[in-house]
Amino acid sequence: MADKTHTDPQRMEKIVSLCKRRGFIYQAGELYGGLNGCWDYGPLGAELKRNLKDFWWRRTVQERDDVVGMDGAILTMQQVLTSSGHIGGFSDPMVDCKTCKGRFRADNVASMPCPEKPSCSVGGSPKCELTEPREFNLMFKTKMGASADESDPNATAYLRPETAQSIFVQYKNVLDSSRVKIPFGIAQIGKSFRNEINPRNYTFRSREFEQMEIEYFCHPNDGMRLTDEWLESRLCFYEEIGIPRTKLHILDVPDGERAFYSKKTYDIEYEFPFGIQELEGVAYRTDYDLGVHQKGAGRSLEYFDEETKEKYLPHVVEPSAGCDRTILALICEAFDEEVLTDDKGKEDVRTVLRFTPRMAPIKVGIFPLLKKNEEQVRIAKEIQRTLQPWMNVFYDDGGAVGRRYRRQDEVGTPFGITIDFETLGEGGEELKNTVTLRHRDSMEQERLPIAGLLAWLLERVR
Numbered sequence: 231m232a233d234k235t236h237t238d239p240q241r242m243e244k245i246v247s248l249c250k251r252r253g254f255i256y257q258a259g260e261l262y263g264g265l266n267g268c269w270d271y272g273p274l275g276a277e278l279k280r281n282l283k284d285f286w287w288r289r290t291v292q293e294r295d296d297v298v299g300m301d302g303a304i305l306t307m308q309q310v311l312t313s314s315g316h317i318g319g320f321s322d323p324m325v326d327c328k329t330c331k332g333r334f335r336a337d338n339v340a341s342m343p344c345p346e347k348p349s350c351s352v353g354g355s356p357k358c359e360l361t362e363p364r365e366f367n368l369m370f371k372t373k374m375g376a377s378a379d380e381s382d383p384n385a386t387a388y389l390r391p392e393t394a395q396s397i398f399v400q401y402k403n404v405l406d407s408s409r410v411k412i413p414f415g416i417a418q419i420g421k422s423f424r425n426e427i428n429p430r431n432y433t434f435r436s437r438e439f440e441q442m443e444i445e446y447f448c449h450p451n452d453g454m455r456l457t458d459e460w461l462e463s464r465l466c467f468y469e470e471i472g473i474p475r476t477k478l479h480i481l482d483v484p485d486g487e488r489a490f491y492s493k494k495t496y497d498i499e500y501e502f503p504f505g506i507q508e509l510e511g512v513a514y515r516t517d518y519d520l521g522v523h524q525k526g527a528g529r530s531l532e533y534f535d536e537e538t539k540e541k542y543l544p545h546v547v548e549p550s551a552g553c554d555r556t557i558l559a560l561i562c563e564a565f566d567e568e569v570l571t572d573d574k575g576k577e578d579v580r581t582v583l584r585f586t587p588r589m590a591p592i593k594v595g596i597f598p599l600l601k602k603n604e605e606q607v608r609i610a611k612e613i614q615r616t617l618q619p620w621m622n623v624f625y626d627d628g629g630a631v632g633r634r635y636r637r638q639d640e641v642g643t644p645f646g647i648t649i650d651f652e653t654l655g656e657g658g659e660e661l662k663n664t665v666t667l668r669h670r671d672s673m674e675q676e677r678l679p680i681a682g683l684l685a686w687l688l689e690r691v692r
């Protein structure tokens with residue numbers, strides 16, 4: 231059984247530093263001091279995120295006959311969130327400290343260092359003076375239109391706190407316009423916003439984040455079974471992107487800790503360097519969501535089964551994953567420092583991100599051995615042009631080739647192609663028009679014909 235309290239702050243520090251240094255993640259607004267709880271993804275982070283979202287979409291929507299996609303608005307009507315219960319109840323308990331003027335999530339104070347005396351937790355120093363907890367609504371509220379009137383409910387909108395609500399609200403439209411039949415799912419990837427009291431653990435708890443959610447509509451008799459099936463399917467997904475099952479923990483949320491309408495909830499947790507924490511929830515939400523919107527809108531959302539002639543309100547199973555949390559898990563899982571010993575016994579540390587090739591931001595580095603050799607450069611550029619329409623590649627002709635390999639190891643590029651003198655035929659006819667292909671993880675090298683490179687790579691990076 232894994233130790234839930236085990237943390238490795240030094241490893242986390244190295245990961246955060248690498249992410250900034252190599253262009254994965256920056257703090258939003260850093261030039262002006264930073265916007266707390268918001269993050270920008272740099273060139274490599276954006277590629278990584280795109281790979282994750284594209285693969286999730288492919289496996290969840292395109293390769294299934296029973297799931298369709300949608301892309302809902304972020305600005306959300308007040309009525310939607312009143313019906314869903316977010317306006318009345320989407321809050322965390324908050325306390326203030328009258329001494330340091332800090333605000334803290336009441337249920338987290340024991341694990342938060344006191345800003346004035348970090349050796350103590352919040353409330354643990356004799357000087358701390360905490361107020362009674364009070365509820366703080368986590369939604370960002372805004373006004374729509376030029377003549378926004380405070381008292382006009384139609385002028386008030388919210389940044390959505392989850393992508394799920396637009397799916398429930400459009401469920402009937404999707405049903406009527408897509409020829410889907412129960413059971414079927416609607417999937418969505420998009421931004422959500424929560425005014426978290428204490429954003430923490432890097433991107434893990436942010437105020438702006440992306441979710442990848444599926445609302446799977448089913449017959450009431452099938453909800454429990456489908457919850458277990460979705461759990462299994464989501465665990466397979468994590469394995470396919472390079473997060474092994476041994477690092478995942480399934481929390482079967484006990485009675486009394488689940489949302490009141492949920493009959494079953496599994497949290498899929500990952501061993502982050504800051505502790506075992508939730509990546510995704512798989513929840514059986516019964517007919518709660520369609521029920522509240524049916525009532526709120528005064529429109530029937532019932533389903534009529536043509537075959538059985540049965541009419542019922544569908545139940546919902548919801549696998550809801552955090553995109554940013556999965557990105558963080560991918561980076562934490564991939565990060566490695568390998569000690570290498572050279573022929574003279576000298577030790578060196580190689581930093582390497584061992585991303586699975588389908589997630590890697592750059593699939594292949596392309597290196598002419600000598601920058602000044604026109605023929606090598608010409609062939610390298612030609613290979614670049616051939617591969618570019620299919621995958622993200624990186625051309626690098628600067629410095630010793632060993633150093634170029636290391637730069638790519640550090641950002642997780644699984645393959646390196648070197649165009650050398652053998653490529654030009656100087657090592658004999660049989661090696662002409664072949665390149666050196668280097669594997670990131672083993673550092674082993676092999677020779678491959680240029681003509682077969684694209685097919686060889688496509689088989690490994692998709």
Ligand code: GAP
Pocket residue numbers: 391392393394424426433434435436437438439440441443508509510511548550551552553554555
């Ligand atoms: N529709 C259900 C729902 O939103 P949730 O457990 O509140 O459920 C689902 O959120 C997932 O969204 C979480 O498992 C997590 O991965 C991600 N998530 C939630 N709040 C987050 C935050 N403040 N920062 C980053 N990701 C978050």
